[in-house]
């Protein structure tokens with residue numbers, strides 16, 4: 001059975017879709033069978049998947065599908081049986097679909113900017129994960145390498161006994177540019193800093209699966 005990662009965070013624009021795409025590509029490039037499931041009615045990940053189908057540089061096979069509602073749980077089970085990893089991109093709301101996704105996950109990954117409003121906004125997702133008894137890992141996206149605010153957030157997260165992924169993702173145009181072409185940064189610029197960050201974050205995540 002494959003492992004399921006639900007990328008969830010009530011805060012909009014925190015990087016759920018972008019990171020789902022980046023991690024899916026990096027995992028597939030490392031040799032895993034990977035499915036990416038879009039359950040957000042905005043459909044951004046599915047749109048990325050369609051672009052990817054025509055992208056010459058898209059080397060790794062990522063199966064991108066979308067589903068919502070009562071079919072969600074069965075779709076997650078189906079994908080789990082066929083793939084090593086299933087990444088679920090969820091919408092910025094706490095609703096029954098978010099609950100279904102979290103219920104079906106081995107790990108709930110919460111991306112956030114290292115700033116207080118993003119941690120406050122994560123409360124609903126954290127509560128849901130606790131209710132469903134799911135393991136949660138927070139990660140910093142669009143993080144400065146070393147800022148006072150980032151250190152403060154690290155302290156706050158540790159004080160709450162929450163798990164923070166050591167590896168963070170910086171604010172880099174390379175992420176948005178690769179996404180716009182249906183690619184991951186590990187394909188668009190495999191030797192760049194962004195690609196290095198993604199590979200490091202994936203390696204870190206493996207420690208929780």
Ligand SMILES: Nc1ncnc2c1ncn2[C@@H]1O[C@H](COP(=O)(O)OP(=O)(O)OP(=O)(O)O)[C@@H](O)[C@H]1O
Nearest residue numbers: 012013014015016017018092142170171172175176
């Ligand atoms: N690390 C980053 N560096 C640069 N741009 C980023 C980064 N992470 C995300 N972005 C950009 O920020 C915007 C929001 O990211 P994304 O769509 O992944 O967030 P989201 O959490 O999925 O949003 P929503 O809640 O609306 O689904 C996108 O344009 C994306 O390309």
Ligand SMILES: [Mg+2]
Nearest residue numbers: 016017040044
């Ligand atoms: Mg999104």
